[in-house]
Amino acid sequence: MTTVWNAAPMPSFPPTFADQVIAQPAPAQFEAFLDEHRGALNGCLDGLTEEQARRSLVASRTTLLGLVKHATFVEKVWFDQAVTGRSRAEIGIPARSEESFILDDGDTIATVQHAHREACEASRRAIRSLGLDDILHGHPRGPLPLRWVYLHVLRELAQHCGHADILREQIVNA
Template structure:
């Protein structure tokens, strides 16, 4: 007798969720590790005409995850979560933003 893939919705969703979480964890790790071995100056250097830097990108990703996994789920305001009001602000690096502090926050 031939085996057929399950059409049970819970099995399907569980597999997709597992795949998504694995994908997300791999990309989180790659982004986090992209700062390893860089000096603070290199991590803050902008190589494009925008304010985008590698350190700012990791900081921005922390913001995005807090928007999706905190604000969107709990409906708490950004001020309560402790994140900037706008995505553009999330790229801004303060004097206290270091590779270690941004990686720890992420």
Template sequence: MSHPGPASVERVVDSPLKAQFEAFIDQHRAALHDCLDGLTGEQARRSLVASRTTLLGLVKHAAFVERVWFDEAVTGRSRAEIGIPGTPDESFALTEEDSIDAVRRDYREACEASREATAHLDLDDVLPGNRRGPLPLRWVYLHVLRELAQHCGHADILREQVLDGAAPAPPTTRRAAGR
């Protein structure tokens, strides 16, 4: 009887810890996506700080983050091959085509691609394509979670400023933390 080769064996990854990481990452992904709820295009693009950071730019940047950590790091493809900016700062730059719907759609697609790219990986699997060198998926999950949490906080503050304090910010940070 022949034994199937490695290419034909489907690897099943079932780690409760991995599922916890993914649940927290998904909560923060949703919070960033939802920070644009009820805003006009002008409000989403409003610049209130010296950097390029806007609410729409944060969500666009989050799609870049997904592609850096779950495409570039997993596959080793270059940023040019992936079709993303070369630097994080560039990922905040908005074009005329960057509507709320378009940026949200791109972010959802990037998140889904990230889930697919890591579905077959264990937390200790090493991702070869990061510029810092090979890193375990566990490190990448923690880094992405930290970055998304930071940007959720930025979004809460920017949203409150955009709405001139007239309406409270959506509970992105509270929802992400499960409170």
């Protein structure tokens, strides 16, 4: 005897982030994932006091405010220096990555978030006309395809989002 299953049709669900991203061409998929992480990292400062944003809970210079400031540095290294070939001094960023976490007296939640949003927008403009296989020649590591740069920045932002989650949880629940 054969059993026939009369399966009910699947319910209709609203499109998910994944559904929306999969439907996009590859460069837009990378941008969507980067933007998700950019927004999460920038938003880690929302609702905090200036003291909380600057609080150091680890031996390194890592603070929530410093993470977002560093993310601005990352945007400028990979989507300005690597694309244009301008030096870090010309761009106005530290020579070394470790220095990008250092907070100045003028760094506030508002100024750091604003600088980060501006850097992200400048990044989008810088690569708008490029394809994933276009080679970027401006980074000291040497020529790299834009696809590699997207993946590298996505990996770095994902790691920093994890750091921010842990630090924020410790600060908010203190």
